[in-house]
Amino acid sequence: xxxxxxxxxxxxxxxxxxxxxxxxxxxxxxxxxxxxxxxxxxxxxxxxxxxxxxxxxxxxxxxxxxxxxxxxxxxxxxxxxxxxxxxxxxxxxxxxxxxxxxxxxxxxxxxxxxxxxxxxxxxxxxxxxxxxxxxxxxxxxxxxxxxxxxxxxxxxxxxxxxxxxxxxxxxxxxxxxxxxxxxxxxxxxxxxxxxxxxxxxxxxxxxxxxxxxxxxxxxxxxxxxxxxxxxxxxxxxxxxxxxxxxxxxxxxxxxxxxxxxxxxxxxxxxxxxxxxxxxxxxxxxxxxxxxxxxxxxxxxxxxxxxxxxxxxxxxxxxxxxxxxxxxxxxxxxxxxxxxxxxxxxxxxxxxxxxxx
Amino acid sequence: xxxxxxxxxxxxxxxxxxxxxxxxxxxxxxxxxxxxxxxxxxxxxxxxxxxxxxxxxxxxxxxxxxxxxxxx
Numbered sequence: 001x002x003x004x005x006x007x008x009x010x011x012x013x014x015x016x017x018x019x020x021x022x023x024x025x026x027x028x029x030x031x032x033x034x035x036x037x038x039x040x041x042x043x044x045x046x047x048x049x050x051x052x053x054x055x056x057x058x059x060x061x062x063x064x065x066x067x068x069x070x071x072x073x074x075x076x077x078x079x080x081x082x083x084x085x086x087x088x089x090x091x092x093x094x095x096x097x098x099x100x101x102x103x104x105x106x107x108x109x110x111x112x113x114x115x116x117x118x119x120x121x122x123x124x125x126x127x128x129x130x131x132x133x134x135x136x137x138x139x140x141x142x143x144x145x146x147x148x149x150x151x152x153x154x155x156x157x158x159x160x161x162x163x164x165x166x167x168x169x170x171x172x173x174x175x176x177x178x179x180x181x182x183x184x185x186x187x188x189x190x191x192x193x194x195x196x197x198x199x200x201x202x203x204x205x206x207x208x209x210x211x212x213x214x215x216x217x218x219x220x221x222x223x224x225x226x227x228x229x230x231x232x233x234x235x236x237x238x239x240x241x242x243x244x245x246x247x248x249x250x251x252x253x254x255x256x257x258x259x260x261x262x263x264x265x266x267x268x269x270x271x272x273x274x275x276x277x278x279x280x281x282x283x284x285x286x287x288x289x290x291x292x293x294x295x296x297x298x299x300x301x302x303x304x305x306x307x308x309x310x311x312x313x314x315x316x317x318x319x320x321x322x323x324x325x326x327x328x329x330x331x332x333x334x335x336x337x338x339x340x341x342x343x344x345x346x347x348x349x350x351x352x353x354x355x356x
Numbered sequence: 357x358x359x360x361x362x363x364x365x366x367x368x369x370x371x372x373x374x375x376x377x378x379x380x381x382x383x384x385x386x387x388x389x390x391x392x393x394x395x396x397x398x399x400x401x402x403x404x405x406x407x408x409x410x411x412x413x414x415x416x417x418x419x420x421x422x423x424x425x426x427x428x
Binding site for chain 1: 357358361362364365380381383384387388389390391392393395396397398399400401402403404406407410411413414
């Protein structure tokens, strides 16, 4: 059943957070079909053909990442990055609270694609209540036979586990997250090797963002061509833009990639508070470059290729709007205070530069 | 950088501190293991480059305010 959303489907179907309703809407058909009648590599190929790119910030092609998994070393793992710690980003929370089974099905499909029998969801410590809800939903899936041993009469088994962080921004970085998951201090690893060859416990691991994985069930169900019908040629699909700052209607907006800053801020976000003039845009949270909000910048499509033309990156698309009343010197002070607090201290330049 | 940005934001400094802040931020680039360290200085470098007037205004406002204190 189609609504106007692909990811925030609870806005069309409020009951979708219940398993029965999710299944009534076609949920878990993609996973069941994959397990019973698709080879793992076929799932990866569909995702690759869809053009889906990582929604956590880097924008790396998801299917390509899955295909990098080293098949000479076993076991394999999937880790869902639900740390969501970038200031101004609040999309994964809404997905996990509102449409949790689509996310969990995405985790399951990624696990099947790389033949992982265990998947971990790493949530920021403040999301303890969401972890609790997910644990209950994972139990429901096990009781329904959608997760567990020998799924649908095949040899494939899958368990999903949640894991809570302890409030460190750095653990949103994939290798620090893996260290934390292993019970160590959350600090990044030297790369290469990258997680698809040396990940969790030194084994091949796919790390994907919550939003990325939530796209996967519909891609497998409806096909790569259908998905490519959204967005632009090189940035396919939809994106959840977390809009905040000096706007009248902050919130999550699911829109096709390639939507302009102007449409997001003025049509969906209701314009600037008090009718003030817009001054700057931070398109990717606190770790973002500051874009001068010229007419040209406002008309720039928000996709992975176009945002660099105005001197920034799309990143996690947490768009913070700054109006003329805000001093950029003040804003810079706020961001540096944040990074001083969150620098993990492993790399001397980052640690010393922020502290001094 | 935190001490510099605090002083600049509060106007308790001179333009030399803004230049020092920019230099320190540029020293971080390319020297961190992770993207979080790498991108932590983007707001500083692009802020000073693209919104120089805000930093000048902050410094000037501070000097004006500081004058009575300096002569007391």
